[in-house]
Amino acid sequence: MREDELRSVLLVKAIEETDGAGTLLPPADRVAAARDARRAVSEAAAPSGVMEQGALSQAAQRTGAERARILLAKVVARHPFLKTVLGLSGGSAVAGAIVVALGFLVGAALSALDGTRHINVLAFPVLGVVAWNLAMYAAIFAAWIRSRRAPTSRRRVPEMLAHLATGRLSRLVTKSGAFNAPLAEALGRFTREWFAAARPLLVARAARVLHLSAAALGIGLIVGLYVRGIAFDYRAGWESTFLDASQARAVLSVIYGPASLVTGIAIPDAAVLEAMRSNRAAGGEGAAPWIHLLAATVALFVVLPRLALSLAGTLFIMRWSRRAPLPASLAAYFRGALDGSIARGLVSVVPYAYEPSADARAGLRALLPRALGESLTLDSRAAVRYGEEERFVQELDAAGKADVVVLLFNLAATPEEENHGDVIAGVRGWLAAAPQPRPQLLVLVDEGPYTERMATDGATGRVAERRDAWQQFVAAHGLAACSVNLAAAGRVEVSREQVDLLRGALWQPHPA
Numbered sequence: 228m229r230e231d232e233l234r235s236v237l238l239v240k241a242i243e244e245t246d247g248a249g250t251l252l253p254p255a256d257r258v259a260a261a262r263d264a265r266r267a268v269s270e271a272a273a274p275s276g277v278m279e280q281g282a283l284s285q286a287a288q289r290t291g292a293e294r295a296r297i298l299l300a301k302v303v304a305r306h307p308f309l310k311t312v313l314g315l316s317g318g319s320a321v322a323g324a325i326v327v328a329l330g331f332l333v334g335a336a337l338s339a340l341d342g343t344r345h346i347n348v349l350a351f352p353v354l355g356v357v358a359w360n361l362a363m364y365a366a367i368f369a370a371w372i373r374s375r376r377a378p379t380s381r382r383r384v385p386e387m388l389a390h391l392a393t394g395r396l397s398r399l400v401t402k403s404g405a406f407n408a409p410l411a412e413a414l415g416r417f418t419r420e421w422f423a424a425a426r427p428l429l430v431a432r433a434a435r436v437l438h439l440s441a442a443a444l445g446i447g448l449i450v451g452l453y454v455r456g457i458a459f460d461y462r463a464g465w466e467s468t469f470l471d472a473s474q475a476r477a478v479l480s481v482i483y484g485p486a487s488l489v490t491g492i493a494i495p496d497a498a499v500l501e502a503m504r505s506n507r508a509a510g511g512e513g514a515a516p517w518i519h520l521l522a523a524t525v526a527l528f529v530v531l532p533r534l535a536l537s538l539a540g541t542l543f544i545m546r547w548s549r550r551a552p553l554p555a556s557l558a559a560y561f562r563g564a565l566d567g568s569i570a571r572g573l574v575s576v577v578p579y580a581y582e583p584s585a586d587a588r589a590g591l592r593a594l595l596p597r598a599l600g601e602s603l604t605l606d607s608r609a610a611v612r613y614g615e616e617e618r619f620v621q622e623l624d625a626a627g628k629a630d631v632v633v634l635l636f637n638l639a640a641t642p643e644e645e646n647h648g649d650v651i652a653g654v655r656g657w658l659a660a661a662p663q664p665r666p667q668l669l670v671l672v673d674e675g676p677y678t679e680r681m682a683t684d685g686a687t688g689r690v691a692e693r694r695d696a697w698q699q700f701v702a703a704h705g706l707a708a709c710s711v712n713l714a715a716a717g718r719v720e721v722s723r724e725q726v727d728l729l730r731g732a733l734w735q736p737h738p739a
Contacts, residue, residue, distance in 0.1 A: 251410060268293055312417075317428075337451070340352045424553075438536045476494060489523050574632075
């Protein structure tokens, strides 16, 4: 799915999930859009499944993207500013161009820092700019090493710039609340989901702006030196409290050595440098050779590396934009949004050391379709008891054709590593060995029995403590636990918060 298609899908998804009354997108429009989308992509027959090789099938993606396009056109016709929202969500190209232009102007201004007629070959600004960029390359390399060791590590400066680039989008969303509260709520959800999904893309675009602005600064510095060299009689010299001529030549050979090799301009010997130093008061020697060395040094250490980094970033951006990674929540959304056109969907519930009551099972039937897709089929299996872990794995094998496996625990039980921990580890191992497409996993903890018991004992505060204990225990195994009172979910309308919690806890194993 392309970047623009993913943006449209996430925006329509946010509107549908917050527009329960159907004021922004009437139910009839949604159904008609699903039908028209299937016709538009020539899918007369329903695809065989929503998942294909551990991801949404191509047919599902095309159908969902076309449906989002149809619905978005209807909403944009009533609220034209949504075009601006979609445009700003990818970052502002104008803001990036301004930053690059400022970099060029700063570089041109730096060329005059030594004055209009004199260049100190040992001093700022050229050497300062080169030193700063070398430090940045070291920081970029260190960040790359950290990202290889910990893929979730963040690149703070580009990420901050990415947030700034989308700042206007956040302000626009906030202002929209004054005239359309439901739409503002949907836009708030969209910005959160879009930034979470597209963070690598936005950070890459921000990093590319930083690299291009640094390259523009170097180009501005070079242009400034040559323009001033044409208009003024530049003289080159040097001075130092601690270095003599021979030591200065050693330093200059290190600094300008690569530029000397490229340009063929030799570094003067100690005698010439001493003359340049002694003639400092008289203005030094002609600066033309040194301007060539300075320009070549900036080009070698600033302009070319920064352009290479920006090119690498551009290639990543192009790949990401053509084939954007999809959030795991889209499988459940597509299943419901396309009105069963992809697959009915199978959810297998496997309770461990817990026999859900009739009310709890009714709560599962009310809650899971609301969160995972109205057209799914619920397969509630027999409870697996303590000591029956081998049978537990067999139950998982029987649920292998499910789209989602729900591992159901009881909040009344204290989580223990030797049984609950073994079960969770067994689930992860089973998922790792399962053939493609692998089902998604949801760890669900029923609060109902424990809440009722604590209410009778007058110790309701213990429910929150036990809930935190379960969430921390499951999180220590690399998953997220969703706690819910299933009996209550079967008696009252399922809230948006409960739906969000379930979708947030849904875990999609990555392909091996």
